[in-house]
Amino acid sequence: MRLMAVLMSGLVVAAPLPASAMQADIDGTLANIFAPWTAGQVPGCVVGISSDGSPSVTRAFGMADIGNVIPNRPDTRFEAGSVSKQFVAAAILMLVEQGRLSLDDDIRKYLPEVPDYGRLITVDQLLDHTSGLRDWGFAMEIAGWPRTTRAYANNDVLAFVARQTRLNHAPGADYSYTNTGYVLLAIILERVTGNSLADFTRIHLFEPLGMRFTGWRTDFRTIERNRAIAYIETPAGNVERMPFENVYGDAGLLTTVGDLLIWNDALAAGRLGAFVGKAMAANAHLADGRTLTYARGLNVPIDAAIPEISHGGAIGGYRAWLARFPSKRLSIALLCNAGEALGVGRGAKLGRAVADALLGIAPAAAPTRADRSAARHEGLFVSEKTGLPLILVSDARGLARDDGTRLVREASGHYAMQGSRISFDGADMLRRDDPDGTTDIYRRHAIDRAGGDRAALSGIYASDELQARYRVVPRPGGLRLQLVDRPDHVFDVEPLYRDAWLFDTRLGKRTGIVRFVRDASGAVISLSIGWDARVRAAVFERIAD
Structure with missing residues (x-):
């Protein structure tokens, strides 16, 4: 099927895509992107593409269940990871619109178990990840019990928060993505409404919109029809990595690409009401006025050449990405049961590969101009926020991170690095402005690989x-x-x-x-x-x- 034929039904009428994309063979393009998951008994993905709200293309790759040789299909259900967050955000904003809570409310009004940190944390700061609360899943990895190794429930997350005497940062002062906030939002919703999150969203979101295959995983032991098994890669082959937990709100949504496209179309068409849809996509701001890419359950890049509203997801071996490009009236939904052994970015990388193909976005050209001043910036620089390093090296081509990532010189002392801006202030300090809207200062440190006594x-x-x-x-x-x-x-x-x-x-x-x-x-x-x-x-x- 030619992409031109697919897109003529809606996209090209009001906002034509680039001719290069229109000439592409969509089946061939998708087959190329998802080639690693088409050969043999391997897990894979389902991708859905719609224009003007009408699903135009849905393709499935790989196996939903390797052991029973069941292939992925267009209607296979997956867990959506953090793509789930936008549904919690929409439900909370419905309550705000109804006057049942306020975005400025102190969360301790609903969650008295949360410690008093000397400065209130608001409901809105849970929505936009500026609360400073530590991520519960990463903290449990430090404690030796990563997610999937214990049957955690939402009350376990609340108990974890109740023990915390420190925050990552003062509320509102910085951005640190945290699953903890969305678990707390689910609990707040249930305490305010007296209904479970599953019931509230079914009644107010899924059923009215016709999302027939969407619901929440609140008990991982429940037998779900047509659900893909999640896998990760290991040197010995694929092994199962299911989310054996009962935590929901930060993740836990079971859905299909078709239902996700319905959801995107509802947001684009304003079917949730003017307030909810607008509030979800409104960029957050820090206390000092800086604008963040994160909104409420959604990422909204500030200076994107093509406006985008998106979010990725990962849990267990599931990977997900949901995006819409309003000016092109294009939506892409991706759900996978093929997770990488290390890392959580596969869903976004595959989704963006699909988007780039459809939008005719070519890969960025490699820098060609040599940077003769690069050597002066070599060395170890350490983040003031986290203590984590940025090690810079130089060669005949210029400046690079020690993992091979190139820095592109834009002006004297100013570089671009994978969407970030690096600005040197003298020999011993640099400022890193990341695409999410945050800023970090790095200072030069002496390398000590001996480790002392x-x-x-x-x-x-x-x-x-x-x-x-x-x-x-x-x-x-x-x-x-x-x-x-x-x-x-x-x-x-x-x-x-x-x-x-x-x-x-x-x-x-x-x-x-x-x-x-x-x-x-x-x-x-x-x-x-x-x-x-x-x-x-x-x-x-x-x-x-």
């Missing part, structure tokens, strides 16, 4: 907040952290700069950090563990040697 760091460290204790012991080339009560749970860290040790997480290389804290005499009194920016410093006090 490792025996002085040894001991047992405990966190009441995470209910976990780690034993730190030296090992060749680094340190090992071992849970006291579960000695088989270990992770190794490598030294990078004084009292800072790095480790790899499923978000990428060196996205986890252990930092030791010393008193005035130089004795080590505690350590903190950070995962990316979502848990910036979970503190463990030293209790024994």
